Amino acid sequence: MPPAESLAGDYYxxxxxxxxxxxxxxxxxxxxxxxxxxAAVVVVDALIPNxxxxxxxxxxxxxxxxxxxxxxxxxxxxxxxVTGIDVVFNLAGQVSHLDSMSDPLTDLEANARAQIVLLxxxxxxxxxxxxxxxxxxxxxxxxxxxxxxxxHPLHPxxxxxxxxxxxxxxxxxxxxxxxxxxxxxxxxxxYGPRMRxxxxxxxxxxxxxxxxxxDQPLEVWGGGQQRDLTYVDDVVExxxxxxxxxxxxxxxxxxxxxxPVRLTELAQTLIGIAGGGTILTKEFPAARKRIDIGDYYxxxxxxxxxxxxxxxxMLAEGLERSVAYYRERLGAYV
Amino acid sequence: MPPAESLAGDYYxxxxxxxxxxxxxxxxxxxxxxxxxxAAVVVVDALIPNxxxxxxxxxxxxxxxxxxxxxxxxxxxxxxxVTGIDVVFNLAGQVSHLDSMSDPLTDLEANARAQIVLLxxxxxxxxxxxxxxxxxxxxxxxxxxxxxxxxHPLHPxxxxxxxxxxxxxxxxxxxxxxxxxxxxxxxxxxYGPRMRxxxxxxxxxxxxxxxxxxDQPLEVWGGGQQRDLTYVDDVVExxxxxxxxxxxxxxxxxxxxxxPVRLTELAQTLIGIAGGGTILTKEFPAARKRIDIGDYYxxxxxxxxxxxxxxxxMLAEGLERSVAYYRERLGAYV
Numbered sequence: 001m002p003p004a005e006s007l008a009g010d011y012y013x014x015x016x017x018x019x020x021x022x023x024x025x026x027x028x029x030x031x032x033x034x035x036x037x038x039a040a041v042v043v044v045d046a047l048i049p050n051x052x053x054x055x056x057x058x059x060x061x062x063x064x065x066x067x068x069x070x071x072x073x074x075x076x077x078x079x080x081x082v083t084g085i086d087v088v089f090n091l092a093g094q095v096s097h098l099d100s101m102s103d104p105l106t107d108l109e110a111n112a113r114a115q116i117v118l119l120x121x122x123x124x125x126x127x128x129x130x131x132x133x134x135x136x137x138x139x140x141x142x143x144x145x146x147x148x149x150x151x152h153p154l155h156p157x158x159x160x161x162x163x164x165x166x167x168x169x170x171x172x173x174x175x176x177x178x179x180x181x182x183x184x185x186x187x188x189x190x191y192g193p194r195m196r197x198x199x200x201x202x203x204x205x206x207x208x209x210x211x212x213x214x215d216q217p218l219e220v221w222g223g224g225q226q227r228d229l230t231y232v233d234d235v236v237e238x239x240x241x242x243x244x245x246x247x248x249x250x251x252x253x254x255x256x257x258x259x260p261v262r263l264t265e266l267a268q269t270l271i272g273i274a275g276g277g278t279i280l281t282k283e284f285p286a287a288r289k290r291i292d293i294g295d296y297y298x299x300x301x302x303x304x305x306x307x308x309x310x311x312x313x314m315l316a317e318g319l320e321r322s323v324a325y326y327r328e329r330l331g332a333y334v
Numbered sequence: 335m336p337p338a339e340s341l342a343g344d345y346y347x348x349x350x351x352x353x354x355x356x357x358x359x360x361x362x363x364x365x366x367x368x369x370x371x372x373a374a375v376v377v378v379d380a381l382i383p384n385x386x387x388x389x390x391x392x393x394x395x396x397x398x399x400x401x402x403x404x405x406x407x408x409x410x411x412x413x414x415x416v417t418g419i420d421v422v423f424n425l426a427g428q429v430s431h432l433d434s435m436s437d438p439l440t441d442l443e444a445n446a447r448a449q450i451v452l453l454x455x456x457x458x459x460x461x462x463x464x465x466x467x468x469x470x471x472x473x474x475x476x477x478x479x480x481x482x483x484x485x486h487p488l489h490p491x492x493x494x495x496x497x498x499x500x501x502x503x504x505x506x507x508x509x510x511x512x513x514x515x516x517x518x519x520x521x522x523x524x525y526g527p528r529m530r531x532x533x534x535x536x537x538x539x540x541x542x543x544x545x546x547x548x549d550q551p552l553e554v555w556g557g558g559q560q561r562d563l564t565y566v567d568d569v570v571e572x573x574x575x576x577x578x579x580x581x582x583x584x585x586x587x588x589x590x591x592x593x594p595v596r597l598t599e600l601a602q603t604l605i606g607i608a609g610g611g612t613i614l615t616k617e618f619p620a621a622r623k624r625i626d627i628g629d630y631y632x633x634x635x636x637x638x639x640x641x642x643x644x645x646x647x648m649l650a651e652g653l654e655r656s657v658a659y660y661r662e663r664l665g666a667y668v
Contacts, residue, residue, distance in 0.1 A: 105450060108442075112446060112500070113442055151487070157510070158511075159504070159507065162503045165500070165503070166496050166499070169499070170493070173490065177492075
């Protein structure tokens with residue numbers, strides 16, 4: 001089966017492309033897609049426990065791309081790896097909000113220090129490379145209005161959000177000061193095959209999916225909160241578009257997804273598709289309450305206008321694909 | 335001579351007060367003032383070369399306070415030092431914009447990592463302490479409107495600005511999540527006795543003052559840019575007010591100063607007072623141009639309204655006092 005069309009067309013054919021965090025959820029989906037599109041793909045991943053990397057995510061692709069198990073903060077190795085690279089999809093990072101609060105210095109290493117080392121390597125050894133950074137809605141904190149556009153004030157509610165804010169700012173700065181080609185996408189909740197389902201470190205939806213497949217209760221904290229979700233294939237396509245498009249250089253864009261849904265409704269839909277699980281509504285635990293943000297959904301019209309991108313996979317279909325994926329492979333992820 | 339009145343009244347008498355960066359410019363002025371007001375003062379300073387610390391700054395006060403030469407990132411030592419502390423004035427940091435670009439990881443250590451370690455120490459060992467952080471106008475970047483109020487978007491134009499933005503966000507976060515009492519003041523250009531005059535790392539005005547006293551040319555890059563300046567005694571009083579005031583908990587405030595002045599006019603005034611020096615107008619060097627911000631002056635009405643603070647030392651008087659200070663002691667600072 002030939003790969004589906006990409007708005008990026010033939011841009012990646014023959015390109016040397018690095019994916020940091022390439023054994024992780026979004027990174028592995030992106031790496032696989034890039035191989036299909038004809039790119040020479042170099043995956044860099046530190047496989048730090050609990051960060052989201054999993055060798056299973058590139059199962060079957062091991063001979064079609066290169067995998068380097070290396071920490072981004074190892075400057076000399078990184079310098080060698082970026083030399084000759086045309087595009088860097090920079091998706092590496094620590095993603096757990098709670099872990100960032102209990103161990104802020106580890107979060108600093110992964111989400112700030114390593115990002116500087118990567119950008120310095122690009123500036124010195126790959127100044128022509130295009131660099132796309134996975135930023136996050138988390139940097140807005142608790143929204144003051146909806147939908148949230150890029151002018152919304154930044155007010156992170158956890159250490160992770162502060163460091164992602166800093167890392168995004170590094171990327172913009174390296175564009176403005178050094179002329180490095182960078183673009184940042186502020187992702188909302190992303191879900192789909194290869195997401196972490198072992199726990200809620202990456203997304204609550206991953207753990208819900210596991211629970212549904214195991215016919216266990218899904219813990220829903222609150223439940224009335226609205227969220228927009230993006231299926232991972234749509235996020236991958238957004239990254240491909242962002243880099244292939246000359247208009248996005250130096251830009252920072254929200255990425256939204258399907259229309260927002262309330263968490264209780266999302267849990268019910270998932271349970272219906274998975275054919276298992278029950279809803280267990282809970283009060284917010286104190287530690288979570290303080291860093292919860294209430295409703296969030298993005299205004300991503302700037303990105304859509306700049307690139308022509310729009311989400312293609314609606315919620316029910318995305319959940320069906322996700323359930324089908326994990327029904328076959330749950331053992332490799334828990 | 336009894337000390338001048340402070341809006342903070344007797345708040346500091348008998349208090350255990352830590353000043354980080356206490357051998358630096360603002361920190362040393364604050365430490366001396368706190369001693370006068372009856373506080374038991376603990377100065378913490380790493381004396382990292384080029385960061386601004388100078389033992390001369392506490393000359394004559396060595397027996398009236400405690401000085402610890404320690405890096406904030408030494409968690410165990412810091413834990414012991416903060417225990418029993420009532421107030422932390424957190425002024426330690428790397429201040430050079432250019433150094434932050436040529437060595438971003440050192441800036442990260444000083445302005446981000448060390449700040450986390452300090453806040454973690456306070457959270458665990460001094461949860462009742464009040465913590466005041468020296469933030470900076472640098473986090474706004476190139477202003478989009480004037481005067482700049484606190485709602486102005488944050489868009490740092492150098493690595494230093496990104497890390498100061500992160501450090502301020504840590505302080506706000508530790509207030510919101512852990513209930514730690516914090517307040518941040520976004521300082522504009524501060525000048526006065528004990529500023530760094532060896533070079534322009536801390537403020538261009540320091541180097542200008544040295545040049546004027548040495549009857550050398552003052553390099554003025556551009557010259558038409560407007561800046562507001564705050565005399566260091568007024569900044570010290572602002573910090574004292576901020577912490578003593580119950581209304582500022584968790585707050586972030588601009589601190590302005592006297593009405594804005596153009597740089598050429600400022601240089602002329604300084605030369606007139608110092609009785610030496612000439613103006614050498616220059617085009618911006620490329621490395622500076624990319625991180626220059628044009629005009630800046632602050633709207634600090636929120637802070638004035640909250641505390642009753644207002645600057646007392648106007649520009650001519652502040653420059654006279656500064657010139658008098660360095661005329662006596664230039665040798666200790668160059």
